[in-house]
Amino acid sequence: MRLFHRVNFFQYTVLGFAVAAGLIWFAVFKVEAAGGLLRVHFFDVGQGDAIFVEAENGNQVLIDGGPNGSVLAKLGEVMPFWDKSIDIVILTHPHADHLDGLIEVLKRYDIDMVLETGVSHSIPEYEEWRRLLKEKNVKVVVAKAGQKVQLSDSVFLDILAPFGNFEGVSPKNVHDSMIVSKLVNGSASLLLMGDAEKQIEYRLLFSGADMDADILKAGHHGSKTSTSEEFLRVVSPEVAVISAGRKNRYGHPHQEVIDRLESFGIKIFRTDIYGDVVFVSDGLTFQEMP
Ligand SMILES: [Zn+2]
Numbered sequence: 352m353r354l355f356h357r358v359n360f361f362q363y364t365v366l367g368f369a370v371a372a373g374l375i376w377f378a379v380f381k382v383e384a385a386g387g388l389l390r391v392h393f394f395d396v397g398q399g400d401a402i403f404v405e406a407e408n409g410n411q412v413l414i415d416g417g418p419n420g421s422v423l424a425k426l427g428e429v430m431p432f433w434d435k436s437i438d439i440v441i442l443t444h445p446h447a448d449h450l451d452g453l454i455e456v457l458k459r460y461d462i463d464m465v466l467e468t469g470v471s472h473s474i475p476e477y478e479e480w481r482r483l484l485k486e487k488n489v490k491v492v493v494a495k496a497g498q499k500v501q502l503s504d505s506v507f508l509d510i511l512a513p514f515g516n517f518e519g520v521s522p523k524n525v526h527d528s529m530i531v532s533k534l535v536n537g538s539a540s541l542l543l544m545g546d547a548e549k550q551i552e553y554r555l556l557f558s559g560a561d562m563d564a565d566i567l568k569a570g571h572h573g574s575k576t577s578t579s580e581e582f583l584r585v586v587s588p589e590v591a592v593i594s595a596g597r598k599n600r601y602g603h604p605h606q607e608v609i610d611r612l613e614s615f616g617i618k619i620f621r622t623d624i625y626g627d628v629v630f631v632s633d634g635l636t637f638q639e640m641p
Pocket residue numbers: 399400446448449546571572
């Protein structure tokens with residue numbers, strides 16, 4: 352966005368606060384607000400996640416990139432052709448259905464900063480990702496619960512998980528290192544679970560974080576590993592988004608999860624049925640864009 356919005360020269364300061372909980376990282380974007388709305392696009396990229404967020408001042412965040420280059424066409428639809436930069440890219444975890452599309456994005460876009468866990472995981476595309484980050488000299492910040500990314504005066508991302516530093520760590524289940532975040536715009540909020548499973552949901556419930564959200568991006572493509580009843584009760588979303596591929600081989604989303612969401616009266620948007628799902632927020636609520 353910087354290329355065009357000359358007044359929006361992007362500066363951010365990183366301040367480290369050593370507190371009892373550990374080091375809190377705080378990024379402040381000094382960008383003039385142009386007015387407008389927060390947009391969130393859940394791209395239909397098949398079996399995977401790719402979520403694009405644009406604040407009213409033009410600051411953009413891409414959370415995961417889906418399983419292949421199809422995210423590029425999606426970005427082309429929502430970004431002007433001259434805009435070849437994205438402020439922040441978040442890799443929730445290095446599984447191919449979240450990572451592979453990001454590699455294509457990294458090759459073609461200028462990325463100001465990557466937020467990731469740096470968790471150890473042996474797949475060739477993760478090595479390529481690491482190599483490209485170095486080659487393109489991208490600033491990398493290791494994600495940890497307690498961080499806050501301020502996108503505009505009213506919009507921020509609260510990083511709720513992982514609960515510790517996973518850099519170089521090889522957990523039995525990579526999903527235990529998940530970046531979970533909550534996007535907040537005034538009183539409107541959206542919880543982005545990545546592929547987080549029930550164990551993380553329970554930890555989040557006990558973390559003291561405010562888990563209430565208007566929209567829940569259900570964890571792990573609607574798999575029954577995630578979206579527990581206890582969790583739903585506290586988050587109490589009006590809407591759930593499930594990002595899954597048509598006729599995917601995992602059988603995502605699981606009927607059990609669909610039934611549970613419906614029993615809570617939660618409206619479900621599935622990318623395998625609806626295609627791209629877009630929400631706009633005015634700071635009070637989120638509205639689905641048809
Ligand atoms: Zn996944």
